[in-house]
Every structure is written in structure tokens, then in C-alpha cells.
Amino acid sequence: MPDASDIVFRATGLTKVYRSGALEVHALRGIDFQARKGEFIVILGPSGSGKSTFLNIVGGLDRASGGQVWFEEHQLTALDEGQLTQYRRDHVGFVFQFYNLVPSLTAHENVQLVTEIARHPMRADEALALVGLQDRANHFPAQLSGGEQQRVAIARAIAKNPEVLLCDEPTGALDSATGIKVLEALTQVNRAVGATTLVITHNAAIRDIADRVIRFADGRIVEETVNTVKKQPSEVAW
Amino acid sequence: MVISPLRRKVLRDLRRLWAQVLAIALVLAAGVATLILGNGAYASLSETRAHYYDQNRFADVFADVTRAPRALLGEVAEIEGVLDAEARIVKLGLLDLPGMVEPGSVLFVSLPETGGLNRLYLRQGRLPDPLAAREIVVSDGFAAAHRLGPGDLLPVLMNGQRRDLTITGVALSPEFIYALGPGQMMPDPRRFGVVWAPRSALEAAYDLDGAFSNLVLKLAPGANPDRVIEALDRLTERYGGVGATGRADQISHAFLDAELQALWAMVRVLPPIFLLVAAMLVNMTLSRLITLEREQIGLLKAIGYSSRAVAQHYVEFVLLIAVVGIGIGFAAGAWLGSELAQIYARFFTFPYLVFTRDPQLYGLAAVITLAAAVAGALYAVRSVVKLPPAVAMSPPSPVVYRKRGAWVRRLLNLRQTGVMVARHLMRWPFRTASSTLGVAMAVAILVASLWPFGSIDRMIDVTFFRSERHDAQIVFGTPEPLRAVFAAQDMPGVMVAEPFRQVAATISHRGREKTLAIIGRPAEPRLSRVLDAGLRPMPMPQAGLILSEALAKTLQVRPGDQVTVALQEGRRSTVTLRVSALSVGYMGLGAAMEIGALNRLMGEGALISGVNLMIDDARAAEFYAAARTTPKTELISVTSLMLSRFRATLAENITVMVTVYVVLAGIIAIGVVYNFSRIALSEQGRELASLRVLGFTNREVSGVLFGELATVVLLAQPLGWLIGYGISAAMAASFSSDLYRVPFVVERDVFAIASLVVCAAALVSAWAIRGRINNLDMIEVLKTRE
16 A cells, blocks of 8 residues: 555546536546556546546546545645646646647747746756757747657646646657657656656557556546556557 | 528628627728718708708808998999899897896898898798888897797897897898807807898998998809909998908808818718728638638538639628628718707708718718728638638648747747737738727827817917907997097906907918908007917017918918008008018917007007907906997907807817717727737637646736737827827818918827727727637647647
């Protein structure tokens, strides 16, 4: 049993119901979950299994219909809109499938966007160096490849020194060689920053680089595996 | 009926984008309304006037004489070009109404002869019996102000004699459409009325048996008025003629002309501004819509719709917006037109004033508006035609931004969100510039509508508090010996009395001439002063003449030049005088001399035409009563009454005018700012939602969008001030005439108020868009590719 002070996330009986007219969609049907500090967790599952909904609630982007989620000593399910914003700002780094960079800002400026509002940020060039993009700092997103854009997004996510790094299909739009580079960047910053990292993916091959793998199906966690030996991203067969 | 799918899409787009559509339609509507209002009022006023003049045989030439025998009329009628001539008696009298303390005057005019000129339009009752000595017809406004009607008595002083006259009717005349009493600045129907009486009665009252004091002439079509006036002046010279005038200088006609000129200026300035701004808005909005529907356009083309059909689809969208605008504009134009007609009814007395609802005008307004909207759409639609379907269906190439202006960033110490604002604004320079220009136009319209307040204040200050500082002025019927000053001094309540002499003269210089009254004042006048350019009072020169700047400009005279002065009274001598200095002044044209020097020129001894007085307020009523009964008094004018009437009239009309202009400017500002922000939000919604995900608060995210708005609105202010200043200067120049000159003064508060109103309108737009920013869907943007 891990030490209680080591727990970053704790969810109990988490449910989410989307209502559209008379139709009710149960996206989450009672999730119990814990994550430790610095843990690298891969979340697998088919489309519609509830993994993105789970990540969004844990990341403070969406609200649960029932149950509780705790981040350290904060009960996320009890926070209002403004407090959730503050939570994202101070503690969470996001990486998304489509990068969501600001097209009018250069790589360096996209990172600065976050360092300017964070409480204990690292320097923007430091974050870019962590993902190996120090040479492309003055390029606009439109001038970067998809993999490079995603690495900028990772640099932007970690520049605030977040406690948690949440990644939704970070390699979904990338070919395998580029995907591996992105995963390398993620594992490296996970080690360097010590942020608890949750990565959603369709790609089961990625499971081997995680400390722990969770599988979602039909709004429930149906399987949980702990990897005793972690592979390097470069060793993963795609 | 089957509606084609594309038509159905047009209707759905209109409903979906209703707020933007309405904002554009309102700007178009403002253009339509001002076009209809301005043109309609212009047409209505000028046509009504022309018709009224024609029906009532309004004269072309007017001349006053002291006293001329009726036999002269035959000679006048013989002048080549004269179709008809009528001799009249026109004399001032004083009102003696019980319960009316302040002085009022009436102008007695002999009744037009049967088939004569300046015929009356009888509104109530009947015309007087030509043989009845005490029957009269009074002017409509005057009758209304005093609630007089047929059968009532009107007590007056005629030539110093008190009489009770019986009103038989109430009438209007083309000669007094704008009924301005002598010495008045604004029509005041309570203190001035026109009284038409049978000739015989006036002959008796003013000792003019077999004589007349005024001539009106109707000219044959094509006759040269200048030549007729010249011939007429030669005939009337012996009888105290002071120079005939054409219609252009007839007071009522000239004021109507000034109003028509102002309307014409409005028609030329306002509608083009609205149509230009609307065209820019159409362009902005349609360009964005087409960008968003790029894939749909590709699809439509791919499945076989022609480029023309797709382009037509977007043009139809714009045409429907224009139709909405035209509909609102028609309604607003018609409504404002009837409001304006009511204002005219207060100022101008017409027997009828129809606000024309000329279908041609409405048709023209609609066509011009549709053309402006389509012109705005053309550029955007061209891109639809040029887009090949295969290209359209693939995602657009990413927007390229450039890094520049790093110094601006350092200078302003911009954060990254600030950099976003700057880069986005610079990425679409045409849109940024046209939105800035649009907002600037709103500021300019307000500056152009607000500046006259400052000018009027300046006019009042200079005219009444620095120049004409007397409380009252008494004008004698005929010049009196100098000792009349002492009589005036002895009247109750009079604290200071200062004489003046007034002589009609024609001043000429190198072929240019002007007939006006030269005013003789004491060497160091205290009550009625002329001012130099620094607004300091000027002493009257012992020799020489002070001309007002406006007159000097007309005659092209500079100080030191010699002018020829032909006196139009007394011995009518002609002398050459030196222009010793120029003075400033806004009312009429002015020429001043020292009173002694003027009397020496006249050679009739020390005479005065009247006195300027300073009155003890507490004894004003006593003074009025005494002044009225002094036999020599022809006219008493009271500065405070004139000024309060002036201010009250302006206040009434200005409230209406300013409300209309504030609404118009608000429509532009809201229309531009709202559309600009909707487009900016549509383009950057994804980025802004991403910022929310990153932990930016709603306020910070709104700040990015509002930063863009604020930049546009702020840049627009100085530009708007500049454009507004230019329009105002042109207005001031076009308003100035011989009647008055409009000083061009734009007070600082005009700029401040204009900017405040426009910023308030921008805030309203920002407020309207705030909800959309707060409801940005964070999860949606994460799932979709741009």
C-alpha cells in the first residue's frame, strides 16, 4: 500500500451522465482510481469508453455528475468554475492530439504564454531544451512539423512545473517515428519534473513505457496492470 | 412552392447570424433614412416654397423709401423687365397689450391690392373692409401666441398714437415665412407680428396721403434683377430710397435658403458615410462567412453547382440584409421626416407643408443602398468564384504570421496575450483599418453635430457680452437732435444712455459693393463697442472707417485702403474714406465711424438715430412703459429677451438634433464594433478556448478579444476627431452668409463627448459578446482539428 501522502489523485464512485433531451448517456459509471506522485500511467480503451471524460474531469475541464475526485487536499468535485480555472493554472499541464498552439505566437512565445501566469515556472528556453527544440524557438507553429508542434505543446505544458501532466492522444495525429520522439519527450520530462503523467492512447504498444496501465470500457475501469519493467519509447514496437 | 436548398440556406444563415445581420442592416438603414430625410425635406421645403411663392405672387424686388408720391409707381412700372409693381405702406408700430410688460412690435403692411403681389393666405375670418379705418388681419404665429382671433381687439401705438384695431382675420404671407422682427435673432411670435391694414388707414396714421413707403416688384421671366434694381434706385433716390434688394437678400427668403443649404450639406455628407461603413461591414462579415464555409463551397462546386450559382447565393444573402436595412430605413426616414416637418412648422409659417413621399426618392434610396451592399460583397464573392473545388475541400493553408515590431512590444512591455492582439490586428490590416475608419466616422459625426454649441456660445459671448452690451435699444422713427439722449437719460430705470447714428450707405472698392448701415458711435463707446481681433474694444477713428472682417473680405479691402462711400440718405453725397482698421463680429456686416465724423459727412447737424441704454433691472417694467409712450420711439429691443428667446429656440431644436445624431453615431459604432468582435471571436475562438484550458481566467481571455476592440476604438479616436474637425470646418464655411458668420470654434469637450459616446457604444457591443466568450467550449476545441 503506498504512503497516503504520496497520493496525488483519488477518485471514488465517479460518474458522468450526459443528457441530450430524453436521451441519457452514461460516460462514466463509477470510477475508483488513485495515482501516486511521479507515476506514468497509460490509459487505454476504445472510443466512447469514457477515458477522455475521465481525463477532463481530473484536469478540471469538466464536472462530474456523482462521486468525488481529490487532487492532493483539494476536492475537485466541490470547486466552482473560478477555482477550477485556478487549479488548471497552478497544477495541471495539458497535451492534446491537435496541439492547440496559438498560431500567432512563436514556439518560445507559446511557452511564455504559460510561464507568464504560472507560480513557479521554469524558463521558456529551458522547457524547449527539455523537448529538444531550442533551435526552433523563433518559429511559428505553421513553420513547424506536427511532431515539433506537439513537442512545443509538451514544453508549454511542463514549463509551469506542474504536479500533473495530462495527455489526450498525444501521438494520435503523428506517424510512428515522430510519435516516438514525442513519447521520449514525455518520459524525459516525467523524470525531470517528477509530474504525475496520465496518457490516453488508442495505441496499445505504448503500454510498455508506463509504470501502470489502466483499461477503460463502457465507462468503467476493467483492467489494471503494473509494469515491473518499463521499456524506453525507442524500444516500443508500433 | 419548392424553395431551393441554397435559398433555404440563405434564410437559415440570416436567422443564425441575426445579430450581425441586424447590425449591418441598421447602418444601411441609417444611410437610407438620412438620404430620404435630407432629400425629402429639401424637396419638400423648396417645392412648397416655390409653389407658395407662385400661388401668392411673391415679389422679386423690394425697396424702401421715406415717402414717395404714388405717381412714381407709373414710372417704376415702365422699367424694362418689370411685370408688375405695387406701392405699399410698411411701417413699424408698437404693441400695447395689457398684461404684456416687455416691449413688442408689429409691422404694419398695407393690404395687397386685388390681383397684387405678396397675396395673403387667409387662414381664419375675412379680409378687412378697404374703407374701414380700424380693421386688420394679423399674422398666424402672432395670433396663436396671443390667442387672438377674428373679433378680438389689438391695442397698438401707431406713430405714437394709441389705437384699438379690430381683427377680422388671421393670415399667412410668402413674405414672412420666417417672421423675423427688426433687431431679432430668432423668430419670436409673441413679440413680433405682422398686421395688414387697409391702405387708407395706414396713410392716415403715418401721414402718407397719396404716398407710399415701400415698393414690391414682380419681374418678367428672364429679366435681369440687377439692371432693374439699378433703374429703380435711380428713381427712388429723391424719395429717400436706400437701395432696393433682390429676393436673395429678403430676410425670410434668405433664412429659408440657409436651411436648404444645411439640408443639402447633410444629404451630401451623412448618407455616403453610412453606405461606406455598411459596405465595409458587408465585406468583413461575408469574407469571414466564406472562409468558414470553404468546404461547403468546395462541396457545392464538386457536386455540380456552377461558380455563378454559388456566388449568387452569397450575393442573395447580402441583398436580403440590404432589404432589411432598406425597410427599416424607409420607416425611420418617414418618421424622422414628419418630426422634421414639425420643427419646420415651428420656424417657418407655410400654409401647407407636405413631406413628400416621392416613390422615386424611395426607389433611388433603395437602389443606391443595394448597390453599396453588393459593392461591399463583390470582393469577398470573387474569392468564391476563383476557388477550385478540390482546393476548397482540403483544409485551408495555415495563416502565416510575421514577427515584426519587436520594439513596440518592448516599448509597451507586452505580455504574450498582448502580442497575440497585435499580431492578429496586423495580420488583417485592411480589416483593422476599415474598422478603425468606421469607428472614426462615428466619432466624426458626433464632432460635426456637437461643435456648433461652442460656436453659438462664442457668438453670444462676443455679441452680447463684449460688443453689444446694452440692456435695451430705442430706435427713433426719424433721426432726432442730440438732446434726445438727455431725454432718454431721464427715463425711469435708465442708468447710462449712449447715442448712435445709423446711415444707409453703399461702400464700394474696385468694382465690389455692399449696401449696409454705417453706425456712428461716440469716440470711446461703452455700451455698443466694436472689437479688434483680440476682442479688445476699439476707439472710433476721428477720420476713417472700421469695417468688419466679413465685409472687408467681401470687398477685398485691407486696412489703409481707400473705399468709396455713397451715402443713401440726406444729401446723398459720395466720399472717399480710408479703412483705418478691421473688427470682428458675427452678426451681419458692419461698418463703424465716430458719430461726429458721420454727422459731418451727412451735413445735417448733430443728429442721432437712437440710443443704447443700460437699465436698472428692478425698474425694467417702468422703463418699458415709458419707452412705449415716447412719441419718437419706433422700436425697442431688449437684449435679455432676445437672448433668452435665442437660447430657448436652440435648446428645443438641439435636443432633437443631438438625439438623432447620437443614435446615428451609436448605430455605426455598435455595428462596426459588434461585427468586428464577432469575426475576431470566430477566428480566434479556438485559441481563446485553448487559453481557458491552460488556466487563463474568463477575464483574461476576454481581455485578449477586448484588447483588439480597444485598440481599434482608441486608434479611431484621433482619426475621428480629425475627420470631424474637417467636416465641421467645411460646415462652418458653408453656413456663413451676409446674415451671420459662424465662428469656427471646436471646444475640447466636443471631442471628449464624441469619444465618450462612441466608447459607450463599443462597451455595449463588448457586453453583448461577453457571454459568447464565457461560454467557449473548452472540450470541443480539444477534439477538433482547426
